[in-house]
Amino acid sequence: MTERRSALRELTMARLRLFFREPSTVFWAFGFPLLLTVALGVAFRNRPPEPSNVAIEAGPGAERLLSQISSPLVKARIEDAAAAAKALRSGKAALVVVPGEPCTYRYDETRPEARLARILVDDVLQRAAGRPDAFPFADERVAEAGARYIDFLVPGLVGLNLMSSGMWGIGYSIVEMRTKKLVKRLLATPMRKSDFLLSFVLMRALFVAIEVPVLFGFGWIAFGVRVSGSPLLLLGLCFLGAFTFGGIGLLVASRAQNTQTVGGLMNLVMMPMFIASGVFFSTSNFPDGMQPLLRALPLTALNDALRAVVNDGAVASDVGRPMLVLSAWAALSYATALRIFRWL
Amino acid sequence: MIGRPGADLAVHCRGLVKRYDGGVVAVDGLDLDVHAGECFGLLGPNGAGKTTTVEILEGLLQPTEGRVEVLGATWAHQGPELRERVGVSLQETHMFERLSVAEILVLFRSFFTKGREPEDVLRVVSLEEKKNAWYEKLSGGQKQRLAVACALIGDPELVFLDEPTTGLDPQSRLQLWDVVESFKRSGRTVVLTTHYMDEAERLCDRVGIIDHGRTIALGTPRELIASLGGQDVIEVTLSRGALDQPAVEALPGVRGVRRVADGFALSVDPLHVALPALIDLLRATGLDLERLATRHATLEDVFVALTGRGLRD
Numbered sequence: 057m058t059e060r061r062s063a064l065r066e067l068t069m070a071r072l073r074l075f076f077r078e079p080s081t082v083f084w085a086f087g088f089p090l091l092l093t094v095a096l097g098v099a100f101r102n103r104p105p106e107p108s109n110v111a112i113e114a115g116p117g118a119e120r121l122l123s124q125i126s127s128p129l130v131k132a133r134i135e136d137a138a139a140a141a142k143a144l145r146s147g148k149a150a151l152v153v154v155p156g157e158p159c160t161y162r163y164d165e166t167r168p169e170a171r172l173a174r175i176l177v178d179d180v181l182q183r184a185a186g187r188p189d190a191f192p193f194a195d196e197r198v199a200e201a202g203a204r205y206i207d208f209l210v211p212g213l214v215g216l217n218l219m220s221s222g223m224w225g226i227g228y229s230i231v232e233m234r235t236k237k238l239v240k241r242l243l244a245t246p247m248r249k250s251d252f253l254l255s256f257v258l259m260r261a262l263f264v265a266i267e268v269p270v271l272f273g274f275g276w277i278a279f280g281v282r283v284s285g286s287p288l289l290l291l292g293l294c295f296l297g298a299f300t301f302g303g304i305g306l307l308v309a310s311r312a313q314n315t316q317t318v319g320g321l322m323n324l325v326m327m328p329m330f331i332a333s334g335v336f337f338s339t340s341n342f343p344d345g346m347q348p349l350l351r352a353l354p355l356t357a358l359n360d361a362l363r364a365v366v367n368d369g370a371v372a373s374d375v376g377r378p379m380l381v382l383s384a385w386a387a388l389s390y391a392t393a394l395r396i397f398r399w400l
Numbered sequence: 401m402i403g404r405p406g407a408d409l410a411v412h413c414r415g416l417v418k419r420y421d422g423g424v425v426a427v428d429g430l431d432l433d434v435h436a437g438e439c440f441g442l443l444g445p446n447g448a449g450k451t452t453t454v455e456i457l458e459g460l461l462q463p464t465e466g467r468v469e470v471l472g473a474t475w476a477h478q479g480p481e482l483r484e485r486v487g488v489s490l491q492e493t494h495m496f497e498r499l500s501v502a503e504i505l506v507l508f509r510s511f512f513t514k515g516r517e518p519e520d521v522l523r524v525v526s527l528e529e530k531k532n533a534w535y536e537k538l539s540g541g542q543k544q545r546l547a548v549a550c551a552l553i554g555d556p557e558l559v560f561l562d563e564p565t566t567g568l569d570p571q572s573r574l575q576l577w578d579v580v581e582s583f584k585r586s587g588r589t590v591v592l593t594t595h596y597m598d599e600a601e602r603l604c605d606r607v608g609i610i611d612h613g614r615t616i617a618l619g620t621p622r623e624l625i626a627s628l629g630g631q632d633v634i635e636v637t638l639s640r641g642a643l644d645q646p647a648v649e650a651l652p653g654v655r656g657v658r659r660v661a662d663g664f665a666l667s668v669d670p671l672h673v674a675l676p677a678l679i680d681l682l683r684a685t686g687l688d689l690e691r692l693a694t695r696h697a698t699l700e701d702v703f704v705a706l707t708g709r710g711l712r713d
Contacts, residue, residue: 066510070499077498236494244458244488247511400460
């Protein structure tokens, strides 16, 4: 029994060493998802509210209007009549205020920002003229964490990463070893086949234990993405996801004789899920008829479950269905892969 | 030697056939006995079926037909136990590029219940200085010695070495020969394949010459060479005209005549009788010599005599 443990340990250690000694695999596992998170997080960040642009026609009383209207929410300028008309036409100004009795608001009613500017300006001017509020009120401003794009994105990227590193980490490595006749060489020793396969699974598990905290930790520190559910449940889901995609990687690699074949097969398997499993945008963008199919994909199941835990604080019983989908894929993949695996 | 496998047989196989899908017959009814404690060489040109034969003996390939016993056991029934007792070096294996020599040996050692210390095996193959070097940094000869070290790590009773020195420089070949000889001295059995005659003559107690998947000759290198009828070879190239082959065969001391690319090769014994007789004949028939050379007969001559082809044709 002691020999058995030590062979499994040595095989797993070898896998870990090989991983960390290959800079490109380390980049794809850690650097790439972090860069992608930063790039997409910056591109789709939530901006502060844009002020409304207002032009005031030059004339008596224009200066006074300017000082009354100007605020962080309203950017006002005095223009002569022709320039003000042009600004309105080109959209540089949403509203033109003409001082006088009565004060005139000139705007295009079909443009929402014009209606907004009119309400803001009118409210400020009426209050300045002494209109009291009919009832007391309080403002409560919220920026709902968990509803921003970055909150949607981070769990999806973790799911994507579990898929691609699981499939490359297991599938590609095995085929590379087969091509080099290294699998054959190992089988010419008393090594147990189960130890060999288990070492890949163990390596992935160890790896998930590092990778997942790093990715979610980064999302939290850089973008304030909080895990509202149980971190333990989240980690458990990540293990299940990694295990499932390891099985699919094993299946894809079970007969492939060279790395080009397995690379093509893996892209064939991963590309549809890359697009349709809700990594970058919600699967609800696809037609209703496709939804049952999309929800049966392993990456959709994983992403749905991760988002439910991260964004909605779901508990284990809430994610039973996606866990079932993942387990079914895992069972099917491992059973088939072990049956058809080409050892020599 | 034909008969039941005994305790003294390390490898015993009868009627071995390997037919691949598509009808290619790699091994075609091969019989082989390797005695415990000897170094046995499988000699033959590329594609003769050496590697297929060895991989069947190693239990890595299933024969289509035939019976194989290794160390008195069969792969089908005692596979796991046999693995502990047999060491293997495949033709052209690549190890893990970014593991060190020592890490690879420790990994291989972990597969065996009992075996030798990695340090000890490193010393045997003279790789101590490279123990911390990554595999990808090793030279061809060093990689090959590591492959042999991995074959020895389980302290096997029998090792299979498939073309251990192919493509190596002369110095690396000598180093590997030393490793094989020291293993043999410890009373263990070696089966190696090669297409180098000098390697077989130097290392092997007995050789089997294989062609088209069959054993076409079997014996000690000395016996096989003696089967040519002469220990020496005279090579004759004429500038014009042709040798009268029956007349040459009738000369004293000439045991065999065969055409080679640019002339004739005569197996002779004894040389000091055959050579003057040949010169006299050439002089009498007025043929002009372009070249005449003598050398000791080798296993290559045996192969050529048996098949009419060179080993590396």
